[in-house]
Amino acid sequence: MDFHASHGIPFVNFRRSALSAAGGEDCDWDTLDSETVKLSTISAVEFSRERMARYKRYFNNIASIAPLALSSSLTIKSRMAHRFSLFFLGVTGYIGGSVLVELKNRYPNAQFTALVRNPKDIAAVQAIGVQAIQGSHSDLDLIRKLASEHDVVINCGDSDDLPLTKVILAGLESRAQAKPDAQRKPILIHTSGTGLLQNERDGAFHSDKIYDDNNLDDIKGIRVDAQHRDDNNLDDIKGIRVDAQHRDVDLEILSAGKTSLIDPYIIAPCTVYGKGRGPVRNLSIQVNNMIRVALRRKELVQVGPGTNLWNSVHIDDLANLYGLLLDHALSGRDKSTDPFERFYWGSGDEYVWGDITKELARLLYARGVIQTETRKIIKVEEEPILDPTATNSRSVSNRGIALGWTRSGTPLFETLPQEVEWTLAEVEANA
Numbered sequence: 001m002d003f004h005a006s007h008g009i010p011f012v013n014f015r016r017s018a019l020s021a022a023g024g025e026d027c028d029w030d031t032l033d034s035e036t037v038k039l040s041t042i043s044a045v046e047f048s049r050e051r052m053a054r055y056k057r058y059f060n061n062i063a064s065i066a067p068l069a070l071s072s073s074l075t076i077k078s079r080m081a082h083r084f085s086l087f088f089l090g091v092t093g094y095i096g097g098s099v100l101v102e103l104k105n106r107y108p109n110a111q112f113t114a115l116v117r118n119p120k121d122i123a124a125v126q127a128i129g130v131q132a133i134q135g136s137h138s139d140l141d142l143i144r145k146l147a148s149e150h151d152v153v154i155n156c157g158d159s160d161d162l163p164l165t166k167v168i169l170a171g172l173e174s175r176a177q178a179k180p181d182a183q184r185k186p187i188l189i190h191t192s193g194t195g196l197l198q199n200e201r202d203g204a205f206h207s208d209k210i211y212d213d214n215n216l217d218d219i220k221g222i223r224v225d226a227q228h229r230d231d232n233n234l235d236d237i238k239g240i241r242v243d244a245q246h247r248d249v250d251l252e253i254l255s256a257g258k259t260s261l262i263d264p265y266i267i268a269p270c271t272v273y274g275k276g277r278g279p280v281r282n283l284s285i286q287v288n289n290m291i292r293v294a295l296r297r298k299e300l301v302q303v304g305p306g307t308n309l310w311n312s313v314h315i316d317d318l319a320n321l322y323g324l325l326l327d328h329a330l331s332g333r334d335k336s337t338d339p340f341e342r343f344y345w346g347s348g349d350e351y352v353w354g355d356i357t358k359e360l361a362r363l364l365y366a367r368g369v370i371q372t373e374t375r376k377i378i379k380v381e382e383e384p385i386l387d388p389t390a391t392n393s394r395s396v397s398n399r400g401i402a403l404g405w406t407r408s409g410t411p412l413f414e415t416l417p418q419e420v421e422w423t424l425a426e427v428e429a430n431a
Contacts (some may be wrong), residue, residue, distance in 0.1 A: 084330070087150035088114040089137070089164075090157030091130065092121050094285070095191065095269065095318065097278010099156055102319035103326065104129060113146065115157070124279035140167045147171025148178075152187045152326070159192050159246045169256045169264070176261040185263045187329045189322065190253050192268040194311065194347060195245040198391035201380045203304020203353065206392050213345045214398035250343075257339030264339070265325055269318055269346035270311035270393060273412050275422060277316070283422055284315070286388050287412075290360060291423040293383055294370055300361035301383060302375045303390035306354025310393050311347040314409020318346050324403045345395040348407050353389055359413065363420045 086103070090096030091114040104112060112130045116122050117137075125132040135142050137158055147153050148171040158164055172186040199206050246268070253264045276282035294300045325344060328334060336342055357375055365373040380390040397405065 083109050083111075084151040085111040085149070086113070086152040086154065087146050088112060088130070089143075089153075089155045089168075090191070091125055091132075091278065092116060092118070092280035093156060094276045094278065094281045094283060095272060095315070096156030097280055097282065098276040098315050098319045099154065099322045100130065101128060101277045101279075102316075102323050103154075106323045106326075113150065115143065115146070121280050128279050137161055137164045140164070143167050144171040144174075148175045150175075150186075151184070152189070152329075154189045154191075154322070154326075156191045159190075160249055162249055162252060165190070165249050165252055169253065169262070172262045173256070173259070184330070184332060185261065187326075188253065188256075188262060188264040189325060189329070190249070190264065190266050192246045192250050192266050194268050194270040194345060194393040194395050195388065195391075196247060196250070196268060197393040197395060198245060198388070200392075201303070201387060201390040203302065203306055203308050203377075203380075203390045205307040205309060207394075209394065211345070211395045212398055213343055213395070213400075214402070254339040254343070257342060263329055263334065263342070265329060265342045265344070267318075267322060267325060267344045267346050268395070270313055270348070270395065271351075271388075271412070272313055272315050272318055272346075273415055273419065274315040274409055275418070277319070283419075283426055286310075287356065287360075287416070287419050288423045288426075289385050290357065290389060291364070291420060292427065293386060294360065294364055295424070295427055298369075298371045300357060300364060300370060300373075300375050301378045301386070302354065302357040303378060303380045303383075303386055305377075306352065306357055306375075308353050308390065308392045309350050310353065310388075310391075311345075311350050311395055312412040313346055313348040314407065314412075314415075317348065317405075317407040317409045321346050321397070321400050321403075321405050324400070324405055328403055341399075344399045345397040346400065347395040347397045349411060350394065351412055355413065356416070359416050360420065363417055367420065367424070369424065 084107075086107075088096070088100050091100050100112065100114065103110075114125055114130050114132055115135050115137075116125050116132045117135065119134060122132040122134060133142075133146065137143070140163060143164065144167040147168045153168055153172060155165070155168060168188065172188055175186045176182070197211055250266055250268075253266060256262060257264045271286050272284050273287055274284075276284075290300070321344070334342075361370070361373050361375050364370045380387055
C-alpha cells in the first residue's frame with residue numbers, strides 16, 4: 001500500500017510497454033494475465049494483499065513515466081485572467097457542489113450560472129457567488145436556452161437523463177452555429193460513472209479486467225455481459241451495449257463530438273468519498289448508504305462474500321480532475337481526433353468491499369448503534385439501495401494522469417471513522 005501513497009497513482013494494469021520502461025521486463029505476463037484466484041480459500045483482505053504484493057515492484061517507478069504528452073493545462077496566471085461563461089447543473093449535489101466550488105476558485109473572473117430546483121437552496125448557491133436560476137431537469141426549453149447562452153456547460157446533475165442531454169447538446173450546437181467565427185468551440189463536461197462496468201450483483205470477484213481510458217478498444221467495447229474480456233477479441237471491441245448503465249447518454253455525447261461543432265468531454269467517477277465542499281449536500285452515496293442501512297436495521301449487511309472490487313477517489317481529488325480537464329478544454333490545444341479520446345475515468349486506488357464492511361461493522365458496533373459486529377450476508381434484492389456495493393467496477397484514469405492529475409486525499413479506508421460520524425450526524429439532524 002506504500003507505493004499508493006508515495007506516488008499518488010492507482011494500483012492499475014498499465015500497458016506492458018510502459019511497465020517495461022519502468023523496470024518490469026522480468027514480469028511473467030502469461031502467469032499474471034491468466035492468474036486465477038481461488039476466492040473460496042482466501043479472505044477478501046488476503047486476496048487484496050496478495051494482488052498488491054505481486055504487482056508492487058512493477059509500479060514503484062511508474063510515476064517517472066506517467067506524465068504523458070497530453071498535458072496542456074492553463075497556468076495559474078492565465079486562469080486568473082480567463083473570462084468565460086459557464087452553466088452548471090447539479091450544484092446542490094455532492095459531486096456537483098464540490099466541483100463548482102473548485103472551479104469558482106480556479107476561475108474567479110468567469111461568470112457562473114446554476115440551475116437550482118428547490119427554491120430553499122437558492123440562497124446557499126448565491127452565497128458562493130453563483131447566479132441561481134430556478135428550474136428542474138424537465139424544463140427542457142429553459143435548459144436549451146441557457147446552454148445556448150454559455151461558453152461551457154458542466155452537468156453533474158444526472159448521468160442517465162437522455163432528453164436532458166439532448167437539449168444541452170442542441171443548445172451548445174446552436175451557439176456554435178450562431179458564432180461560427182468564435183475562437184473556441186462550446187464545451188460540455190458531462191458526468192457519467194464507472195457503473196458502466198458493473199457486472200453480476202452478487203458481491204463476488206469476477207474478472208481481472210481493468211478498463212483503461214487511454215485504450216480506445218476498452219472505451220468503445222464496454223459490454224455489460226463481458227466478464228473476462230479479451231482485448232484481441234473483435235466481438236468485444238465491436239460490442240457496445242446501450243443497456244450498460246449510463247451508456248446511452250455517453251454515446252449520445254460522444255456522437256455529438258463527431259459533428260465538429262462542440263467539444264464534449266466525459267468524466268466517469270468511481271466510488272467517491274470524503275466531506276464535500278458544496279453549498280448543500282456534502283455526503284456521498286455508496287459507503288454512506290451502507291451506514292444508513294445498518295442504522296435502520298441495527299446490523300451491518302453485506303451482499304454476498306464481499307470479494308468484489310471497486311476503485312475509490314476522494315471528492316477533492318475528483319474536483320481537481322474536473323478543473324484540470326476544463327483547463328485542458330479551454331487551452332485550445334486538445335488535438336484529439338476521436339471523440340472517445342475525451343472520455344476520462346475518475347478512478348483511484350482499488351478496494352475490496354468486504355474490507356470496507358468489516359471495518360464499518362467494527363466502528364458502528366463500537367459506537368453502540370448496531371447490535372452485533374457480525375455482518376449479515378444478504379442478496380441485493382433485500383436492500384436494492386446497496387446495488388453499487390454488490391458489483392465489480394475496475395478502471396484506471398491514465399488520461400487524467402496524463403493531464404497532470406495526482407491524488408492527495410486521505411485513502412478511503414482511513415476516512416471510514418469520519419464517514420461514520422458524518423452519517424450519524426446527518427441521520428440525527430434529519431430525524
